[in-house]
Amino acid sequence: MRPASAPRLGARYWTAISLASVAGCNLGDFVSLYLHLGHWLGLAPLALFFAGLIIGERRSGQGGEIWYWSTIIVLRTAATNLADLATHTFQLSYPLVIAWLELIQILVVLRVAPRPILINGDTAGRPVADLWYWASMLTAGTLGTAVGDCVAEYFKLGTGGGTLLLGGVLAAVLTLGRRSSWATKAQYWFAIVAVRAAGTTAGDFLAFQDGVGLGLPLSTGCTLAIFIATLVLWRPTNAKPV
Secondary structure (H helix, E strand, O other), rough: OHHOOOOOOOOHHHHHHHHHHHHHHHHHHHHHHHOOOHHHHOHHHHHHHHHHHHHHHHOOOOOOHHHHHHHHHHHHHHHHHHHHHHHOOOOOHHHHHHHHHHHHHHHHHHHHHOEEEOHHHHHHHOOOOOOHHHHHHHHHHHHHHHHHHHHHHHHOOOHHHHHHHHHHHHHHHHHHHHHOOOOOOOHHHHHHHHHHHHHHHHHHHOOOOOOOOOOHHHHHHHHHHHHHHHHOOOOOOOOOOO
């Protein structure tokens, strides 16, 4: 993607990506359960949407945040289905799935993916959203989903307790990253995994009976609406990224 299509890091970015994580969690479950596509079939249309967004952004006359955030939602939805495919359909243990995803994430970030933040010129503080970035985003999203489900189910904290615990971890990670201005790839991607983990338990807490119990259709609609409203009402600025 063009640098102009990626938003600057800062309070708005981390708020929006956290809301996208919650909405994507609900949307992933909605696609697999309410649309009856399951964890396998639901991935095919999501792959097409992803390809369409990448090609559309490249062929469009100008960039824009809508391309970035739409892609984030699609990948977060796919990550939910991928994690559930491994742990529910294939019934692999959470520790095993998390260990393999951690290894893949480390290899992608350290061996292949470029530094996620541009530091020169007027693109300072924006993610470098190339294809390897999106591959890392999908892996991080799948890992975060597995971590969130593991905390809620395997460690039996439930969606409410898991949201409190993982929300605290996310707050600490974001505080440390902000103080260092996201100087390394590891800090950024660790924060993305933490966002996904907390978003998973929060989404499930809103949707299912062990939490608020809104149901998937209502929870999905509400979280997507809040996400979109946040982007529309909280306009980006040219302030120094944090």
